[in-house]
Amino acid sequence: MQTETLLLIIGAAILALGIAVFQYFYKAKYKTSRNKVYALIRFLSVFGLLIILINPSYKQVTYVTVKPSLAVAVDNTASIKHLEYDDESSDLVSRFRESESLNNAFDVQFYSFGQEFKRLDTLDFQEKQTNISNVLHSLEDIYGTEIAPVILLTDGNQTYGEAYQYTSKNLNQQIYPVVLGDTITYDDLKLGQINVNRYAYINNKFPVEIFATYNGNNTVSSQLTVTSGGAVVHSERVTFSPDKESQVFNLLLPATSVGVRQYAIQLAPNTTEKNIKNNSKNFAIEVIDQKTNVLIVSNIVHPDVGMLKKSIESNRLRTVTFSNPLESISKLNDYELVILYQPDARFKNVYEQLTSLSKNSITVAGANTDWNAVNTFQNTINQEITGQQEEVQGELNVNFSAFVIEDIGFADFPPLKTSFGDVNFKTEVDVALTQTIGSLNTENPLIATTDTNGQREVYILGEGLWRWRAQSFINNNSFEDFDNFIDNLVQYAASNKKKSRLNIDYESFYYGNGDVTLYAQYFDKNYTFDTRARLSIRVVHEETGKVTDIPLLLNKNTYQVAMNNLEPGNYKFTVSVIDQGLARSGSFTIVSFEIEQQFLNANVTELRTLASNTAAALYTSATGDQLIEDLLKDTRYKPIQKSTEKIVPLIDWKWLLFIIALLLSIEWFMRKYNGLT
Incomplete structure (x- = not known):
């Protein structure tokens, strides 16, 4: 307590005492033994009022016991039901929920996972994919460095995502896997991953890569067959043994008709196999009769040019060729689409040829674009000449009607470099993205399309698209979203379909x-x-x-x-x-x-590695009670007592007002009772 406050309190006590003595001893008409009681009550009430006016502060310390967190993550995929462990899983969840000792010692939270990780609502074991690595990352995000062991109820069979046994090496939490599934090894032939392109070309052969594995102790033979529409398109005899557990088959299959073609791969099962559902797989391919050839015309070397090639050719229906303006004149008609990258005065003949052929094009402008020349070469766009550059971001126009564009986060992408000045289109234009600087929308188009007498043009008025593709990968761990956006631009520009509502x-x-x-x-x-x-x-x-x-x-x-x-x-x-x-x-x-029906056993090996990497232990569905007991005994998971200290002003103590009011009431009542005024 500060010295100033202490002196004020002493002064308040002296003043309150003086008032009490003055009223009941110095000025009192009748002096009786009760005056001492009156004086005491008056002293306390006046002193209390003065204390409220001074309002000193005091320290208040509170203690709370914090239980460690415990996360229970439950595999909700179809493989659990396929292995007939869905009832055991539901029973374990109920036991964890109802365990009084476990809930007294831990703050227990329940989650489910399949393709996504979420709070547990109900278990139906219908999820079609398993991503255990996503579970580990999500729990790391939730609990961070907090003491929070994890009970993982799963068969350990992951269908996609990072290898979780390696992801676990960097975790702060202990992971206790509870194995749901048979741990006994049976003879099993299995078709693994099938690699095939999404598209093939008519009258060509397309490659198919087939991975097959064998789990067993004998040498076995089988027949690998590929059928389509009831007809066998490939068949061969294959042999597996303990020394030859996996094989890769590379096939070339004919594409004989246009459209979607479905294929079935069958690995003839052995008589001793328990699970034959993983002996067959289906895949499909779309057979097309043409390919879009794209020509990129450029006079400069720029990261955008290489990025455009990679992004466009991510769709196997597209091929990209590079050329300079002079060499491109004679071959423009060989391509369905021409991309003009940062055109300058040397592009004059290219523009004339495109107009003559009514050829569709995409123009990408930037710091090296010579707008003085380009403004005179064509009659579609006019850029104000200022000789200055600026950096802008893009904002999606919801009224863009040429085709469907998903917002892939354009507003958060790095800025593009563009020419400063107003942009005017001399024909009807459909703006896809507008230019923004900070929170200001300049209303100038950043990406726009035109369709004049059947000739389509796309304008991208900024350079640095390679940064957009890189940022999209950072955001999604994949180039797919950005490549689909570029593919939509190419698809629109290469097509001559009429505009639709x-x-x-x-x-x-x-x-x-x-x-x-x-x-x-x-x-x-x-x-x-x-x-x-x-x-x-x-x-x-x-x-x-x-x-x-x-x-x-x-x-x-x-x-x-x-x-x-x-x-x-x-x-x-x-x-x-x-x-x-x-x-x-x-x-x-x-x-x-x-x-999810391709698995016969639980993946005990990788689950054991997961437990070992996080200083935990592996359990089975039959040892759930032992897991609870071990968690309760583990000295790493003890409640922590935390104290909170705060400075509280005395005026917040409402009982003081009540006491003062009570003292004044008692004094008034006693005075009236004894006939005093």
Whole structure:
């Protein structure tokens, strides 16, 4: 307590004492033995009021006992049910929930995982993919350096993601795997990964890479067969042994008809095999009869040029060739699309040839673009000449109607370098992205499209796209989102389809273990994106005739629908705008692929490694009670008592006001009772 406050309190006591003595001894008309009581009460009440005015502070220390956290992560994938351990898993979860000793010692939180990691709601064991490494990363994000052991109920069979036994080496938490599945090893032939391109070309052969493994102690023979439409397209005899447990088969299969073709791979099972579902797999490929050839014309070396080639050729339907302006003149007609990278005065003949051939093009401008020349070469765009550069970011225009664009985080991408000044289009333009500087939208287009008399042009008015692709990879650990965006630009520019008020984006086939998602955009008669529309899709299974109607949901600048519950097969669909009489139709195929049913045993080896890497132990579904007992005995997981100290002003102590009021009431009552005024 400060000296000043202490002196004030002493002064308050002297003043309160003086008032009490003055009233009941010095000025009192009647002096009785009760005056001492009156004086004491008056002293305390006055002193209390003065203390409130001074309002001194005091330290308040509170103690709380913090229990360590315990995370229970439960595998909710179909493999648990396939291995017939779903009941054991549910029973273990109930035991952990109901264990009074466990919940008294830990703050227990329950999670489930499959393809995604989330809070546990219900267990249905229907998830189609297992990503254990994602579970470990998510728990690390939640608990950080906190003491928080993890109980992991799983069979240890991961279908995609990082190898979790290595991910665990950097974890702070102890992971206690509880094995769900048979630990006994049986003879088993298994088809592993199938590598195949998504597209093939008519009358060509396409490669297929097949991984097959054997688990057993004998030498066995089998027949590897590939069929399509009931016809055998490849067959060969194969042999496995303990010394030859895995083999890779590289096949070349013919593409004889256009469209989606489904194939079935069968590895004839051994008579002693327990699980024969992992002896077969399906895959599909789309056979096409043409390829988009893209020519990039440039006079400079720039990272954007190499990036464009990689991004465009990520779609195997595209091939990219480089050329300078002089050499490109004679071969422009050999390409479906021409990309003009930072054109200058030497591009004059290129522009003339493109106009003559009505050839579609994409123009990428930047610091090296000679707008003085380009403004005179064409009649589509005019850039104000200022001789200055600026850096801008992009903002997606929700009213862009040429095709469906997903927002892949454009606003957070690094800035592009562009020419400073107003941009004017001399024809009808559809702006995809506008230029922004900080929070200011300049209204100038950054990416725009035009369609004049059947000739399509795309303008990207900034250099540095390679940074966008790199940032997209950092955000998603994949180039796929950005490459799809570039592919949409190329697809639009290379096509001559008429503009539509209803655009749909979907794949020709999907695998049953993945997402089946369709996207759509609807525009009103002024080609403004309409967020008030109601869209629905009617899906018809071609074999069974089963009809499914699903509404499309609005998500930012697109309508979308997830159809993950559809059975494998061929489907026809129609997307309709309700009450507008506008519809688009198409078809797709869902290829059967039950990856979670490919496993016969639990992956005990990798789960044991996971436990060892985190200074924990491995348990089985039968030793759940032992796990609880071991956790309670482990000295690393003891409650921690934490103290909190805070300075509290005396005026916050409400009892003081009550005491003062009580003292004044007692004094008043005693005075009245004894006939004093």
